Amino acid sequence: MSSQNRDTIRDMMDDEVYASSDLSSAMPKDQMPQQERSSRHVYSAIHDELMLDGNSRQNLATFCQTWAEPEVHQLMDECMDKNMVDKDEYPQTAEIERRCVRMLAALWNSPDATNTSGCSTTGSSEAAMLGGMAMKRAWEANRKAAGKPYDKPNLITGPVQVCWHKFARYWDIELREIPMEGDRMIMSPEEVVRRCDENTIGVVPTLGVTFTCQYEPVKAVADALDQLQQETGLDIRMHVDGASGGFLAPFCAPDLEWDFRIPRVKSINTSGHKFGLAPLGVGWVIWRDASDLPEEEIFWVNYLGGNMKDIALNFSRPGGPVVCQYYNFLRLGREGYRRIHAACYETAQYLAAEIEKLGPFEMIYSGDMASGIPALCWKVKQGVDPGFTLYDFADRLRARGWQVPAYSLPADQQQMVIQRILVRHGVSRDLGELLMEDMKRAIDHFEKHPVHTPLSESEASGFRH
Numbered sequence: 001m002s003s004q005n006r007d008t009i010r011d012m013m014d015d016e017v018y019a020s021s022d023l024s025s026a027m028p029k030d031q032m033p034q035q036e037r038s039s040r041h042v043y044s045a046i047h048d049e050l051m052l053d054g055n056s057r058q059n060l061a062t063f064c065q066t067w068a069e070p071e072v073h074q075l076m077d078e079c080m081d082k083n084m085v086d087k088d089e090y091p092q093t094a095e096i097e098r099r100c101v102r103m104l105a106a107l108w109n110s111p112d113a114t115n116t117s118g119c120s121t122t123g124s125s126e127a128a129m130l131g132g133m134a135m136k137r138a139w140e141a142n143r144k145a146a147g148k149p150y151d152k153p154n155l156i157t158g159p160v161q162v163c164w165h166k167f168a169r170y171w172d173i174e175l176r177e178i179p180m181e182g183d184r185m186i187m188s189p190e191e192v193v194r195r196c197d198e199n200t201i202g203v204v205p206t207l208g209v210t211f212t213c214q215y216e217p218v219k220a221v222a223d224a225l226d227q228l229q230q231e232t233g234l235d236i237r238m239h240v241d242g243a244s245g246g247f248l249a250p251f252c253a254p255d256l257e258w259d260f261r262i263p264r265v266k267s268i269n270t271s272g273h274k275f276g277l278a279p280l281g282v283g284w285v286i287w288r289d290a291s292d293l294p295e296e297e298i299f300w301v302n303y304l305g306g307n308m309k310d311i312a313l314n315f316s317r318p319g320g321p322v323v324c325q326y327y328n329f330l331r332l333g334r335e336g337y338r339r340i341h342a343a344c345y346e347t348a349q350y351l352a353a354e355i356e357k358l359g360p361f362e363m364i365y366s367g368d369m370a371s372g373i374p375a376l377c378w379k380v381k382q383g384v385d386p387g388f389t390l391y392d393f394a395d396r397l398r399a400r401g402w403q404v405p406a407y408s409l410p411a412d413q414q415q416m417v418i419q420r421i422l423v424r425h426g427v428s429r430d431l432g433e434l435l436m437e438d439m440k441r442a443i444d445h446f447e448k449h450p451v452h453t454p455l456s457e458s459e460a461s462g463f464r465h
Contacts, residue, residue, distance in 0.1 A: 001364065005398060006348045015360070017040055017044050020038065020041050020042070021448040022037050022038055022041035022042070022045075022159060023041055023045060023305070027042075027045045044128035052096060054244055054401065054403055055401050056296050057426060057427075057431070058401045058402050058403060059403040060403055060404050060405075060420075060421045060422055060423075060427070060435075061272070061403045061404065061405040061420070061421055062403075062422060062424075063065070063243070063272055063274045063275075063422055064273050064275055064280055064424075065242055065273050065276075065278065065279065065280070065424060065425065066301040066424065066426060066464035067257075067275065067280055067424075067425060067426030068324070069075060069331075070276075071327065072222075072278075072279060072324045074330075075323050075327055076320040076324060077321035077323075077326050078281055079093070079203055079318065079319050079323050079324075080318070080322075081317035082297075082318065082320065082323075083316050083317070083318075083319065084097070084120065084318060084319040084322060085312075085315050085316055085317065085319045090319060091318070093120065093319040093323060095317075096322060096323055096326045097119070097120050097237065097322050099115075099326060100120065100284070100322065100325055100372075101116070101119065101120075101284070102108075102114055102116075103329055104270070104284055104286050105107040105260075105286050105359050106120065107250050108246070108250065108259040108260050108268055108286060108306055109259050109260045109261045110260045110286070110288055110289075111260065111288070111289065112289060112290075113448055113450060115290060115348060115413055116286060116287055116288065116289060116290055117190065117286075117287045117289075117290045117292075117293040117311070118284065118286035118287060119284075119285060119311045119312055120282055120283070120312070120321075120322045120349060121269075121273075121282070121283040121284065121285060121312050121313070121314070121327075122255065122281055122282070122283060122312075122314050122317055122462075123161075123271055123273065123281070123282070123283040123284070124241070124269050124270055124271035124274070124283040124284075125163035125166075126283060126312065126313050126314060127269035127270070127271075127283040127284055127285035128163050128164065128167065128204075128241055128243070128269045128311065129163065129166075129167050129241075129286045129313060130166045130172075130269070130284075130297070131267040131269050131285050131287075132155065132164070132171070132173075132201075132202075132204075132239065132269070133171065133238040133297055134239075134266070134267055134287065134292065134293055134294055134297055135155070135237055135239055135266075136147075136171060136173065136201045137151055137294035137296050137297060138237065138266075138292075138294055139153060139200075139201040139202070140153075140202075141294065143347060144198070145423070148198070148278070148284065149398050152174070153172075153174065153198045153199055153200075153201045154173060154174035154176050154195075154197070154199050154200050154201065155167075155168060155173050155174070155175055155176065155202060155203075155204065156176045156178070156187075156192055156195050156196065156198070156200060156202070156203045156204070157175065157176070157177050157178065157187070157203075157204045157205075157206070158178050158186050158187030158204075158205065158209060158216050159177065159178070159179070159180055159186065159187075159206075159209055159210075159211055159212075159243070159409075159410050160177060160204070160206060160207055160209075160210070161210040161243075164177075164204065164241070169373070173201065174199075175201075175256035176195045176205075177410075178191045178192070178195070179410075180252060180410070180413040181255065181408055181413075185211070185212045185214060185364070185409075185413075186206075186209055186212070186214050186215075186216045186217075187205060187216050187217070187221065188217070188220075188389075189217065189220045189221050189223070189224035190224070190226060190368075190432035192221050193224050193225070193228055194227070196225070196228060196234060196236055198234060200234070201237075202220060202236060202237045202239055202266075203220055203236060203237075203238050204238070204239050204240070204241055205217070205218045205238065205240055205241070205258075206240075206241040206243070206245075206425075207240055207241065207242040207243075207245025207246060207248075207249060207258055208243065208244035208245040208248070208372060208373040211373045211377075211407075211409055211410065211418075211420075212364055212365050212377055212409075212418075212420075213244075213365050213373045213375035213376075213377060213420065213422075214371055214372040215245055215249070215256070215258070215373075216370055218238070218257070218258035218262065218265070219256075219257040219258065219262060220265045221238070222238060222262045222265065223257065225238070225264055226264065228259060230459075234318065236264075237264060237266045237292075238264045238265045238266065238341075239267045239268070239269070240259070240265055240268045240269075241269055242258075242259075242268050242269060242270045243269065243271045243274060244270075244271065244274050244275055244373045245258070245275075245277040245284075245300055245372075245373060246268060246269070246270030246271075246284075247271075247274065247276040247277075247337070247341075248275050248341055248369075248373055248374070249271055249343055250334075251334060252339045252341050252342060252345065252369040253319075253369055253370050254340060257372065260288045262325065263288075264304060265288060265319075266288050266289075266292040267285060267286065267287045267288065267292060267293075268285070268286050269283060269284065269285045269286075270283065270284050271283045271284075272284055272322075272325045273321060274319065274424075275341065275373070275374075275424070276323040276325060276328065277328050277332070277337075277425055278321050278324050279320065279321050279324050279329060280321065280327055281317070281318055281320070281321040282322055282324075285311075290392070292310070292453060295313060297406065300310055329440055334359075337418070340425050341369075341374060341425075342369070343366075344374035344423045344424065344425060345367055345369045345374045345423075346367070346419070346429075347374070347423045347427060347428070347429050347432050348367030348374045348375055348376050348423040349366060349367045349368075349376075350365060350429065350432060351365075351367075351376055351421060351423070351432050351435070351436070352367055352376040354380075354436050355376070355378060355436075355439065356378075358439060358440065358443060359386075359443075360380055360384050360386035360443075361378045361379070362378060362379055362380070362381045362382075363376065363378045364377045364379060364413045364418060365377050365379055365402075365447065373420045374422070374423040374424075375421060375423060376421050376423075377418050377419065377420040377421075378417075378418060378419055379416060379418045381418065384442070385397075386446065387446045387447065387450030388450065388451045389406075389417070389451070390406035390417050390418070390419045391406045391417070392446070392451050393406065393419065393442060393446075394406040394419065396400070396442040396445060396446070397435075397438060397442055398441065400438045402438060404419060404420070404435075405419065405420055406419045407420075
């Protein structure tokens with residue numbers, strides 16, 4: 001046997017992956033290679049590169065689910081080739097989507113859950129934009145019917161994440177974002193009404209504000225808009241951004257009125273891959289009534305094998321996350337969701353209490369299930385100089401693999417820096433205790449090695465310009 005043949009055989013042997021010719025040099029980074037390679041070798045190279053990513057279970061910045069049952073992994077593998085948009089080729093996947101829509105409509109107290117409109121999306125951002133477009137179309141139709149101009153629409157929100165900024169920019173809408181002021185970190189009915197006029201297409205409260213994790217007062221805002229309509233005739237609809245809270249409040253705060261029990265709420269979006277516990281890649285938007293979804297937002301597609309209704313912005317997208325959402329609905333039921341989320345709230349409250357005991361920190365939100373999501377956020381106490389900033393603290397924790405973000409607040413509170421933890425399914429009490437030990441070690445490190453950057457009074461109190 002020639003030496004060349006022996007080398008070829010060696011390269012094909014499973015137990016010599018890292019002695020193969022494929023891995024004797026770096027993989028191409030800028031151009032596609034000319035020759036094919038062993039699947040095992042290429043897998044090993046890419047697998048090794050992915051080790052440089054953070055451990056998603058220690059990522060306490062993300063709202064997204066990072067743990068799933070083995071059956072979910074199996075269903076995702078079985079659904080890898082299912083295209084959600086092709087409802088003729090995959091009718092049962094389409095039926096599963098319809099079941100999820102009806103279940104969510106019922107969960108959110110739709111007056112006619114069986115016949116309402118809704119769909120899955122690639123995430124809550126796409127779902128939010130669909131709800132926003134419906135508000136805009138409905139407002140335009142009313143303005144046209146009244147013979148009034150419709151070229152200056154505006155949208156009122158509290159402090160919102162970037163998807164609503166994108167929506168306003170993409171569709172030429174003035175975003176009237178209510179700034180944080182003093183101790184008020186979310187929208188209030190008074191601030192909403194101050195910004196309403198005949199060009200307001202809608203008001204968007206958030207059930208779980210990105211920055212502080214609190215629920216905005218949906219019912220109080222709706223009542224204020226009812227009063228405004230009585231006084232001025234302005235009938236302004238509401239869309240609730242329930243990206244996180246839509247899968248939390250129904251189970252852990254069932255008496256909180258925020259959903260379709262409020263007639264003015266015409267649509268709700270949520271994220272299935274956050275507290276819906278589904279894998280990444282699924283969101284939902286539901287309208288209160290089929291008539292609340294303008295016909296202009298519905299497309300009928302006949303070139304995939306049948307005449308199919310299409311609402312979403314994206315076209316081809318995976319069906320697996322939708323199937324796994326349905327699995328969670330059947331597997332957990334209301335009892336299971338309540339149990340899992342309640343455990344997350346308990347861990348959040350435990351962490352909040354322990355972090356306050358550390359000394360330099362003051363809690364802004366501590367994980368109260370009646371007023372927000374299972375999370376916590378804090379700042380440095382007024383007048384305290386711990387010898388480090390929250391950015392330094394976050395960097396120190398990152399050295400142990402923890403991602404605990406420090407960031408400045410938006411609008412009029414940009415000078416305030418806070419830190420936040422999201423407690424998702426899989427962030428156990430044991431992991432919480434390990435995090436606390438690392439936090440204590442980080443503070444001990446800074447006591448011995450303080451950051452020698454001069455701190456202004458505002459920076460020492462948790463503020464940063």
